[in-house]
Each structure stands twice: as structure tokens, then as C-alpha cells.
Amino acid sequence: MEKYNYPGLLARNTGSPGALNFLLSKYKECRQEHVQCGLRDLPNPFYPSRIIDVGEMDDENVCLRTTDTFDDEGPYFCLSHCWGEMQPYVLTKETEPMLRRGLPVGTLPKTFRDAIVVTRKSQVRYLWIDSLCIFQDDVDDWSTEASHMRDVYGQAACTIAATAAKNSDEGLFFERTPELLGPREIRATWTPTVAGLFWCDRETIWTDGVERAPLSSRAWVAQERHLSSRTMHFGATQLFWECHQCKASECYPTGLPNWALPFWSEDGSTLKSDIRHIRQRTANLPSNSFDTKDSPLVQSEAMHPTELYHSWGVFRISYSMCDMTKEEDKLVAIQGIAKGM
Ligand SMILES: [Zn+2]
Numbered sequence: 001m002e003k004y005n006y007p008g009l010l011a012r013n014t015g016s017p018g019a020l021n022f023l024l025s026k027y028k029e030c031r032q033e034h035v036q037c038g039l040r041d042l043p044n045p046f047y048p049s050r051i052i053d054v055g056e057m058d059d060e061n062v063c064l065r066t067t068d069t070f071d072d073e074g075p076y077f078c079l080s081h082c083w084g085e086m087q088p089y090v091l092t093k094e095t096e097p098m099l100r101r102g103l104p105v106g107t108l109p110k111t112f113r114d115a116i117v118v119t120r121k122s123q124v125r126y127l128w129i130d131s132l133c134i135f136q137d138d139v140d141d142w143s144t145e146a147s148h149m150r151d152v153y154g155q156a157a158c159t160i161a162a163t164a165a166k167n168s169d170e171g172l173f174f175e176r177t178p179e180l181l182g183p184r185e186i187r188a189t190w191t192p193t194v195a196g197l198f199w200c201d202r203e204t205i206w207t208d209g210v211e212r213a214p215l216s217s218r219a220w221v222a223q224e225r226h227l228s229s230r231t232m233h234f235g236a237t238q239l240f241w242e243c244h245q246c247k248a249s250e251c252y253p254t255g256l257p258n259w260a261l262p263f264w265s266e267d268g269s270t271l272k273s274d275i276r277h278i279r280q281r282t283a284n285l286p287s288n289s290f291d292t293k294d295s296p297l298v299q300s301e302a303m304h305p306t307e308l309y310h311s312w313g314v315f316r317i318s319y320s321m322c323d324m325t326k327e328e329d330k331l332v333a334i335q336g337i338a339k340g341m
Pocket residue numbers: 029030031034037243244245246
């Protein structure tokens with residue numbers, strides 16, 4: 001097990017300093033060492049039109065800022081969350097003045113409060129939350145901002161995914177039984193050929209913790225996850241890290257073994273890497289490079305257009321199984337992915 005750096009027994013709460021340090025160190029490692037992930041950290045003129053300023057660690061208030069007159073376009077995080085039955089605190093014409101003046105953190109739903117803690121601990125000052133950064137009583141504003149969602153998530157330094165929370169009151173952190181997590185040592189004596197010491201673990205670690213979690217059934221999340229370069233998944237029993245170069249968990253901090261990842265991803269995450277490869281490969285190629293099978297793009301690597309089409313097909317199937325509260329959201333929620341094609 002040495003190669004996985006299995007950490008031993010985890011803390012009893014997923015919000016413990018040890019658990020959060022796992023994500024903070026992955027974030028730091030990704031930004032400093034991952035070549036693939038670093039390619040997206042290029043200067044880009046896009047910045048969300050509104051953002052939540054989370055201030056410093058012990059500040060009591062957070063406030064809404066409009067960024068058109070902003071001179072500090074520092075890195076920002078996004079929150080990906082289930083709204084649930086109860087509507088979370090939202091930006092409206094009525095709440096706007098209060099949000100601009102500064103709102104006590106304690107008045108916000110638990111998921112928002114926890115996301116503010118994670119953002120501050122990551123030494124990032126700004127956080128984008130859909131319900132607080134898009135007017136919920138203005139259809140035009142919603143249409144405009146929703147059409148920018150691809151850039152909002154695509155340009156975020158990291159996405160905080162409230163993976164296990166069914167609504168905005170459940171938060172990011174959960175109690176757990178650490179004795180039930182991680183590999184078990186088994187001494188086998190069944191046959192002469194199957195004998196010795198084995199390490200055993202569930203092969204559905206990622207599927208159970210991320211793909212089948214409450215957040216993954218939400219249709220918008222299909223787009224949010226695909227567009228984000230880095231995601232911190234706050235699962236019910238452990239925390240997971242996902243970026244272009246690494247999928248890891250607290251039990252497997254240096255990267256989940258291949259057997260612990262689904263051989264085909266239920267959310268079509270292969271599509272994510274395919275789109276990324278295309279972007280990288282088309283960066284210096286003429287716009288018609290993908291037109292024919294003889295094009296330099298198709299010939300440049302092993303990926304064939306049918307593979308990309310297959311990934312897109314897998315994504316559409318999983319997307320169509322997601323919940324969508326408003327029927328009219330369906331095309332808007334998928335257009336960011338379609339644009340990436
Ligand atoms: Zn990375």
C-alpha cells in the first residue's frame with residue numbers, strides 16, 4: 001500500500017483540519033505541479049459580473065460586489081450545490097442592498113457558510129454562488145448570466161461541490177465512521193495459488209462517493225463538473241479531489257487506483273478530457289482542422305471522431321437521467337458543453 005500513501009484511520013468528521021488539509025494540499029499541488037491543469041490558468045478576460053467577497057478568516061460579514069468597476073480580479077471559487085425543496089437565500093431587488101452592505105455569515109444556509117470557510121482556508125477571497133450572484137426575480141438577468149455559466153465555472157480556480165448535501169442546509173461536512181473506510185488486510189489460504197497477504201477495498205469508492213451522490217443527479221451539475229478544471233467533492237464519508245490529472249480521496253491521497261474508478265464514467269467524464277484534448281490540439285491549428293478524416297487534428301493523435309461522438313453519447317444519456325426542476329433549463333444547462341465541442 002506504500003505507493004498510495006494510505007494515511008491510516010481518518011478523523012470522525014469530514015470538516016476536521018486533517019480532512020480539509022487533504023483538499024488544500026491537492027489544490028496547492030495542482031496549481032504548482034500539474035502541467036495539464038496549469039494550461040487553463042492562462043490570462044482570460046472573463047470575470048463573473050457579480051461575486052461574493054468572503055473577506056478574511058474571522059470576518060463576520062460577506063458582501064456582494066459588482067465586478068464591472070473591479071480592480072482586483074483575483075482567483076475565485078464556485079459553489080456547486082443542490083437547492084433542495086427549500087429555496088436558499090437568494091439575490092433579489094429586495095435583498096440586494098443588504099447583500100451589498102454586508103450580510104452576517106451566520107444568516108446564510110449551512111452549505112454557504114461551509115463553502116465560505118473552505119474558500120477562506122484556501123486563501124481565496126471571492127466565491128461565486130448562483131443564488132447570490134444572479135437575480136432570482138429578473139428573467140433577463142438570469143438569461144444573461146446563465147449563458148455565461150460556461151465561463152463562470154471554466155475560469156474558476158476551483159469548484160466546491162456540496163456532493164452529499166440534498167439541500168443548502170445540509171452543509172459540506174459530515175460525521176462518519178472511519179473504521180469502515182479504507183482497505184482491509186486479508187490473509188488468504190484458499191489455494192496454493194491464492195495464498196498470502198492481500199489488501200482489499202471496494203471497487204466502487206468513486207462511484208458511490210461522487211457519481212451516485214445527491215448532487216450528481218442535478219442536471220446543471222453535469223455542466224458544472226465538466227467545465228470546472230478542479231473540483232473539491234465533499235462526500236458523505238470522505239472528501240475527493242478531481243482535476244485533469246488526478247482523482248484522489250482521503251484514503252488514496254496520491255490518486256485512486258484504476259480499479260476504484262468506473263471503467264466507463266457514468267457522467268461521461270471522458271468527454272471532459274476529450275474536449276480538453278481538442279482545445280489543446282486546436283489551439284494552433286486552423287479552424288477547419290477537424291473537418292475531414294485527413295485533417296492534422298484527427299491524424300495528430302489516436303482519438304478518432306467516433307470516440308468523441310461516443311463520449312458525447314454517454315454524456316447525453318447520463319444528462320437525460322438527471323433531475324431538472326424547470327423544463328426550460330434543459331438546453332441552457334447543456335449549451336456550455338455543446339459549445340466546448
Ligand atoms: Zn490538477
